[in-house]
Amino acid sequence: MKALILQRYGGVDPIAFAEITRPQLRPDEMLVRVHAAGLNPIDTMIPKGTFKPMLKFDLPATLGSDLVGVVVEVGSQVTRFKIGDAVFASLFDLGRGSLAEFAAVPEHVAAHKPANLDFVQAASLPMVALTSWQALVERAQVKPGQKVLIPAGSGGIGTFAIQLAKHLGAIVGTTTSGANTELVRSLGADEVVDYRTQAFEQVLQGYDAVLGTVRGDSLEKAVTILKPGSSVVSLVGPPDAAFARSRGMPFFFRLVFGLMSRKMIGLAKKRHASYSFLFVRPDGEQLAQIxxxxxxxxxxxxxxxxFAFDDTRQALAYLEQGRAKGKVVIQMPV
Known part of the structure; x- marks a missing residue:
């Protein structure tokens, strides 16, 4: 089968198409014929080695996390799905990828594809949906009436997280360019700041939660709009010692990540708030709720x-520009 392979970290052309054998199923896995695969910013960072200490890849490895497709084979222990079912899933952090004609998908990370979506639409959801759910529902525990800041509201995470926060009953603030104001308002954003003409920290106040989606000093500025008892959940770092412990990383990484996050934790404490770093995990039950x-x-x-599967490298280059409104999806030949 054809797959997009990460051959090595960094350097020139670290990724390339290759013909590889179909995955061999474990008893709790399904073989899925991939119809579409969603791209995420982390797909452009992994080949550079940015997440090498955090993600376990045996190179060469298939890239990609999000997929939607049809089950063509099931392992002996699979009970919730059958051949012919349309499913969607995230394979992130499982040591396997979605940018291939077929993928082995553990039963516990999959859910039935939403019936009202086509394959391309469904492929756009898994990682952004799970990240938003785990950040807003699990970590920040957003309640009705609370104020939540979701920067970069027109991006892949932002477009989903705004809608989820509104479903939870929150008042949502976001940042975007003026050209995307109508889009984020249509998704439910209540307070919209044009980052090109305004500093959000001078406009927004009294927030209960911040979702960290933008690199640079944006997260430090966001702390200043928080009220006591609030929380900052960062998707872009810095990673903290709790993250290293949760992954069973050596003490060295706990120490390093603790030092890296010390400033953010300190800034949050001054506002009587909490800071944490979130690394999304695959979860089929959450996808079913979504x-x-x-x-x-x-x-x-x-x-x-x-983009067509053959144009995946161009799609990754486009995504890396950081201008996409919503998601970029790869459509597979089937």
Whole structure:
């Protein structure tokens, strides 16, 4: 089968298409014919070695995390799915990838594709949906009436997280360019700051939670709008010692990450707030709950561009520019 392979970290052309053997199934896995695969910013960072200490890849490895497709084979222990089922899943951090004609998908990370979406739309969801759910529902525990800042509201995470926060009853603030104001307002954003003309920390105040989605000093500025008892959940770092402990990393990494996050933790404490770093995990049960929200039209996917599988390298280059409104999806030949 054809797959996009990470051959080595860094250097020139670290990724390339290759013909590899179909995955061999374990008893709890399904073989899925991939119809579409969603791209995420981390897919452009992994080949550079940015996450080498955190992610376990045996190179060469298939790239990609999000997929949607049809089950063509099931392991002996699979009970919730059958051949012919349309499923979607995230394979992130499982040592395998989605940018291939077939993928082995553990049963516990998959859910039935939302019935009202096509394959491309469904492929845009897994990582951004799970990240938003784990940040807002699990970590920040957003309650009705609370104020939540979701920077970069027109991006892949932002377009989903705004809708989820509104479903949870939150008042949502976001940043975007003036050209995308109508988009984020249509998704439910209440307070919209044009980052090109305004400093959000001078406009927004009294927030209960901040979702860290933008690198640089944006997160430090965001702390200043928090009220006591609030939380900062960062998706972009710095990683903290708790993250290293949760992954069973050696003491050296706990020490390094503790030092890296010390400033952010200190800034949050001055506001009587908490800081934590979130690394998304695959979760089929959460995807099933998200699918129900999508089927009820509570949340809708936002897809900006669709590329053919053969053009995946160009798609990754486009995504790396950071201008995509919503998601970039790869459509597979089937």
């Amino acid at each position: 699918a129900r929200l999508v089927e009820s039209s509570t949340i809708r996917p936002v897809v900006e561009r669709v």
